[in-house]
Amino acid sequence: MIHAKKQSSNNTRELEQRIENYWDKRSADFSRVRRRELDGPDGELWLRLIETHLPGENLRILDAGTGAGFFAILLAQRGHRVTGIDMSSDMLHEAKKNMTAEGCQAEFRKMSAQELDFPDATFDAIVSRNLTWTLPDVMEAYREWYRVLKPGGILLNFDSDCGKVTFSKKDEQTDVHAGISQEMVTECNSIKEELRISTHIRPDWDISYLKELGFSVASDADIAPLVRKDKQLRYDNIPMFAIYAKK
Numbered sequence: 541m542i543h544a545k546k547q548s549s550n551n552t553r554e555l556e557q558r559i560e561n562y563w564d565k566r567s568a569d570f571s572r573v574r575r576r577e578l579d580g581p582d583g584e585l586w587l588r589l590i591e592t593h594l595p596g597e598n599l600r601i602l603d604a605g606t607g608a609g610f611f612a613i614l615l616a617q618r619g620h621r622v623t624g625i626d627m628s629s630d631m632l633h634e635a636k637k638n639m640t641a642e643g644c645q646a647e648f649r650k651m652s653a654q655e656l657d658f659p660d661a662t663f664d665a666i667v668s669r670n671l672t673w674t675l676p677d678v679m680e681a682y683r684e685w686y687r688v689l690k691p692g693g694i695l696l697n698f699d700s701d702c703g704k705v706t707f708s709k710k711d712e713q714t715d716v717h718a719g720i721s722q723e724m725v726t727e728c729n730s731i732k733e734e735l736r737i738s739t740h741i742r743p744d745w746d747i748s749y750l751k752e753l754g755f756s757v758a759s760d761a762d763i764a765p766l767v768r769k770d771k772q773l774r775y776d777n778i779p780m781f782a783i784y785a786k787k
């Protein structure tokens with residue numbers, strides 16, 4: 541029994557390491573697309589959507605799985621006090637470079653979204669985009685997010701039901717995923733197969749678990765048409781759901 545438990549925690553650590561390596565390798569190319577998003581029309585569209593749901597100005601906000609800092613930078617530019625966390629050191633390096641280029645101030649820390657190093661009730665809001673599909677334990681992440689939100693705090697989670705999709709290599713230069721090698725596409729699909737979240741129907745599963753935790757929840761099935769208008773960026777056409785949850 542003890543042996544089986546040890547084996548399973550070794551497997552989890554191994555999987556987490558693979559996920560971290562994958563995003564480290566993707567960081568430079570990923571950051572290039574995020575810079576375009578920040579500088580093009582879509583950044584403003586995202587901000588408009590997010591601000592509709594934020595409870596005020598000058599908020600303490602956590603960007604979970606910040607990547608190259610997209611949400612963190614947008615919100616810091618609006619005067620919020622933002623901390624972006626990510627497991628990938630290379631992504632955080634890109635986030636800091638992008639923040640300097642945009643001339644704003646946010647804090648970036650290496651940390652797992654499933655195990656937060658913050659006291660209870662620290663944040664007014666948590667924002668997250670395209671993170672939860674790539675987590676080994678989304679329930680743990682949601683429990684942690686609930687813990688660090690202040691009462692009345694808001695969680696905005698934007699993601700897609702990637703579990704049912706098999707990614708393929710994109711060659712069209714304008715495609716946002718054009719820089720990803722076949723080897724990386726194969727690794728991404730293989731990681732996805734290992735994740736329990738890939739077996740759930742989303743966002744239904746998320747909504748029901750968040751309610752169980754005590755959140756009140758609203759959602760949109762697909763916000764992609766609202767925030768992906770930049771003609772120079774060709775995104776995939778998987779719907780992007782939005783979850784707006786209040787503690």
Ligand SMILES: C[S@@+](CC[C@H](N)C(=O)[O-])C[C@H]1O[C@@H](n2cnc3c(N)ncnc32)[C@H](O)[C@@H]1O
Pocket residue numbers: 559560563564574604605606607608609610611625626627628631651652653654668669670671674675
């Ligand atoms: C698809 S990217 C999204 C980045 C950013 N939110 C955006 O929309 O541009 C997913 C990010 O989640 C990060 N990530 C994966 N597992 C994580 C974990 N356990 N804790 C924190 N970040 C994680 C990856 O390193 C990567 O930067």
